[in-house]
Amino acid sequence: MKLLVINPNTSESVTEKIAAVARAAAAQGTDVEIVTARYGVPYIATRAEALIGGRAALEILAERENEFDGAVIAAFGDPGLGAIRELMAIPVVGLTEASVLMACPLGRTFSVVSFSSRLAPWYRECIAWHGMAGRLASIRMLDAHVGDVGLVQEENEDLLVELASRAVEEDGAEVIILAGAPLAGLGSKVRDRVPVPVVEGVAASIKIAEGLVALQPRKAIAGSFRQPALKPVTGLPEPLTRLIENGR
Amino acid sequence: MKLLVINPNTSESVTEKIAAVARAAAAQGTDVEIVTARYGVPYIATRAEALIGGRAALEILAERENEFDGAVIAAFGDPGLGAIRELMAIPVVGLTEASVLMACPLGRTFSVVSFSSRLAPWYRECIAWHGMAGRLASIRMLDAHVGDVGLVQEENEDLLVELASRAVEEDGAEVIILAGAPLAGLGSKVRDRVPVPVVEGVAASIKIAEGLVALQPRKAIAGSFRQPALKPVTGLPEPLTRLIENGR
């Protein structure tokens, strides 16, 4: 099984963190390739940046889908996920989505803990889009100064653990999701310092992707994820143009 | 007051329909300029096409925001709306958004009537994002063959009126929203053939935009629509790059 993991951020340091966790999580027989967005911002933290990153991820999949059995959009907020699913035939899963799905059997409620208050309303929208707002206990955010996004995990480990504990005690969280690709790998590191299960998002996304591929779901020919009607395109890159104009 | 109305579709025939309704709806003293997306598809009907059209609209506003007091994203589904609001200081309203807001004081529930079943799940997501799913009676869709999108209105008028009447009788709709920019202008034409108020989306968006500009809201400096933190950008057009890197 071959999985494509797309970092829709432009920062290679985040790609490396994702790669390490993704490879460790992959089952025997699962090959994982990780690619970085060619344009955009180092770290997506807003809807505008997600609009840009979502299209970047879509362009990558338009080029390379046929080499893979499944794909992961490796950024919280799941940029472009709905759009990508329409055009792709392979299963694709987002980081927020995989995290909340895996959190469900581990507790009645989950809290999302991350490093920037800017992210909270947008994460909330994403979780609502997935229909899971009813199980969200809270979103708790540091207001860390983010200099080098590659260092945000190391610099804030203790504060994040404390925030997670407050989510458990004060908000009734029964699972903690450490959100944001720059925190990839932190979950397993702090596992024993948090009184409830911690979901490692990148690992969760690999396991959900593997599960989806194993189920061998057909490409829908009805509903909103079926291939869109073919249309003429103006001014888009060639692989995306071909996909929209000619389908697969 | 100067309003910029952006058609995120590439079809000039749709732009013309929008322009006619927008100008007729504008109050004395409101100047309306209408522009068409430079890239994308003739008519946005899916999340993927909205991702593309949303960025096209964002690029236009990145260039021209400072010439205007307010803006309208003149496509149902409101492509890019959340993203655009983060980066812009002027009020911006979407076609779906304006329609549902104006529908509220006219009836307890509204139905959305349009010409392609493809649109329904995506419109539903859009209405849920606006927090208005509780007032949605139904979405009723023709399955019209859409050859020339500029003709879809003329060719389907009677069928759309019938569909609207069934939404009233069977789904309990108390207001009808004729959705989709290609139907611009149809609302006033069929007004007397539907037993409940019909909201003309483009007209609604002009009136909401005028109202928002009149309220003189400040640009938020807190919350998720404040200016994002400045960041380095890779590979984006110059005006958008400047906006993300330097702010306003």
Place this chain on the structure above:
Amino acid sequence: MKLLVINPNTSESVTEKIAAVARAAAAQGTDVEIVTARYGVPYIATRAEALIGGRAALEILAERENEFDGAVIAAFGDPGLGAIRELMAIPVVGLTEASVLMACPLGRTFSVVSFSSRLAPWYRECIAWHGMAGRLASIRMLDAHVGDVGLVQEENEDLLVELASRAVEEDGAEVIILAGAPLAGLGSKVRDRVPVPVVEGVAASIKIAEGLVALQPRKAIAGSFRQPALKPVTGLPEPLTRLIENGR
């Protein structure tokens, strides 16, 4: 365009505040007439007082509807609004309704800030009736001693600004609605002291009313806002009796 703005409170000092804001907000060509309830209480703050004030507003409109193109019920809590819409053919909008509609395009969530904790549960019911509870971040209330309701705005300006700021910081409000007709005009005064947009309710109601009139919606002949079946009436004032017994 002629708009009737009804103050369902009996206090003329509140009527004057409403009048000043309403006239300033009206577009060129919009004539606004403001009238005060003939019976009831100086300031409606409970469901019981709203039941009384709602009927007072209904009686006024039963007499004078045909002189106007649209109407505003200028009290938060929108007394009698649903009832009034059934019997009237012109568009009618409430102060809470207009405020929340205008708040929507300005932020993902709004908080309502006002001067008496008594009002909170009733305002919450009103917002739920409008289907907008999902976008309500919080209701924050002073517990101001209200001596002269005409002075409540002046005496509490600083405290209200502080409360608004706490709603932004602690509750995640992205828009502030300063609620209660006695606060009419305060929104524009404190605009720059609150970090998110402030909606001025009376101004919002004028703009929504103007927009509705411009859309020229037909009187529904189906659904729950169509004219009720004619019925014999006992013991009501003449214009209301005529409306219920004979229709328009």
Place this chain on the structure above:
Amino acid sequence: MKLLVINPNTSESVTEKIAAVARAAAAQGTDVEIVTARYGVPYIATRAEALIGGRAALEILAERENEFDGAVIAAFGDPGLGAIRELMAIPVVGLTEASVLMACPLGRTFSVVSFSSRLAPWYRECIAWHGMAGRLASIRMLDAHVGDVGLVQEENEDLLVELASRAVEEDGAEVIILAGAPLAGLGSKVRDRVPVPVVEGVAASIKIAEGLVALQPRKAIAGSFRQPALKPVTGLPEPLTRLIENGR
């Protein structure tokens, strides 16, 4: 125990039906007095009529509360219920409220069956106000021509039973509420012809009122049903004026 049952409709024929069911349902030791609204319409079927009937009921209770231990507002839609609770110290229950409360232990979902489609949206609002919309399977309405409201039950018995059965089969209703005071008594008559429990609304309201009185709840001195702040009143009947100006 003394209960006051108020018919907010002006029709004595409906009062008689209510009286027969209420007296049969009352426990030994419960005295029931039934009164008819002094003004309004013969049968409340709209929000406007409920606004009028709600105030009529409020006036009756303002005069006579101190003679009773509890009260019932004997009209579906529960006219004025929230308002009345603020001003009264004795427990008061509405017909819709009592019906849905008693329906809950009898099935997972209930359908409301009645004789006029006009009533449906307003009943739905009432059930939502009670927080019970999640258990409502459907509202099914005859479109009976209502000549003499006193005859509507006799003339439509078979059609109503058939409608109830369709609600069970097609909508998944597990309890049927035959709604509308003019249908008082029909529930027990058709009990064996409907495949799920039928709630007789007037009987339910007597049992809930008896239960509430037995619990001896204190009058709230906090929250939205505490006595409103005293206020000067203009132009209201004397007992209501006294209650608002002086409290109890």
Place this chain on the structure above:
Amino acid sequence: MKLLVINPNTSESVTEKIAAVARAAAAQGTDVEIVTARYGVPYIATRAEALIGGRAALEILAERENEFDGAVIAAFGDPGLGAIRELMAIPVVGLTEASVLMACPLGRTFSVVSFSSRLAPWYRECIAWHGMAGRLASIRMLDAHVGDVGLVQEENEDLLVELASRAVEEDGAEVIILAGAPLAGLGSKVRDRVPVPVVEGVAASIKIAEGLVALQPRKAIAGSFRQPALKPVTGLPEPLTRLIENGR
């Protein structure tokens, strides 16, 4: 009328408290018998314990249903309630259910106050199952050390009253439910020390059960509470086996 009140806990001291309140609440002519679970734990505080207690209650009713007109499951969390309703023909009500139903006419929102934080998420699930989560203001829990469950009431009275008052002030509770069978009787004792109505759960359950029996609801022959299809049974006690294999 004969009511069977089942304590699904094994502690006789709790049974005695329940008995005292139940008998005091019963109307003239209502005979109440109270029985204790034959197996399980002294006090049910978790889903696992409720699974065991629910089956214990089911076995008791399988044996003795035909001696009674109605039954009460006298533990908060309503162990086995849905299951029991399927197999029984008489009305059965749970303690949480009866409390929330009786709370509804007494205030817009209720808070549940009890003695162990362990109970909160499970009570919340129970209230959600009843469809009443929308009226739940909060669940406030002591973290009392529970030595002898028969003493928990006496030892914590003052702390529980204080908790109730905080629920009123900080969470907007308009009714207080003192939850947990070990607190039976406390409600009436502290009635005047809490600023809003306090619902005594055991008393509420007797009044709801009496009301249900008075309504004479038929056993459903449709829907999810009709008698299940008969099936062969392995390894269950005889009365339960007979009920599942042969029906009534």
Place this chain on the structure above:
Amino acid sequence: MKLLVINPNTSESVTEKIAAVARAAAAQGTDVEIVTARYGVPYIATRAEALIGGRAALEILAERENEFDGAVIAAFGDPGLGAIRELMAIPVVGLTEASVLMACPLGRTFSVVSFSSRLAPWYRECIAWHGMAGRLASIRMLDAHVGDVGLVQEENEDLLVELASRAVEEDGAEVIILAGAPLAGLGSKVRDRVPVPVVEGVAASIKIAEGLVALQPRKAIAGSFRQPALKPVTGLPEPLTRLIENGR
């Protein structure tokens, strides 16, 4: 990795179907053992039967948990799942739960298709308990006569495919869940005859269980799935008694 799959039904023919699908779905290195409930009914179809089957599953896990890394409750409706999670330290997943989690990335909405209308309200409750009611398009049920539950799949294949297609066309389902352990294996067989992805529940549960085990979640020491407080037990089997009295 060792997984225990528990069939809470007593029918060995269903156990065999589950076993075949579970083993086929297991990854290399995953050992799956399947056991059948020792008491109860051949096929759980009601809440009462689930109460019995849930305790049967709990008893099995109380005996054998320490031999395994994870477990599956292999019946739709997830009997005893919440209770089991409290007492176990290994991850446990239910068949409904795994199916809806895997359905989420495959479509915006799912429909549940099965063979008995009896199951619908109970499945609906189960899906609501998982917080996923918002993504449920419909539950569609045959009313198959179930003679031998081992034959229900073969006898109804065509009817089930047709029902699935109607769920897609009429209810907007974007994923189909063929529910009920007796249908294990049908999903892959009919995959190409349904126009949207079909989730095979047993396979989904194996993949979710494998994913959960791989995440190595800690046993919660906070929240509602932490080990319950130790308590004396009366009248339960020895392993369950030991678990409740002494913990692990």
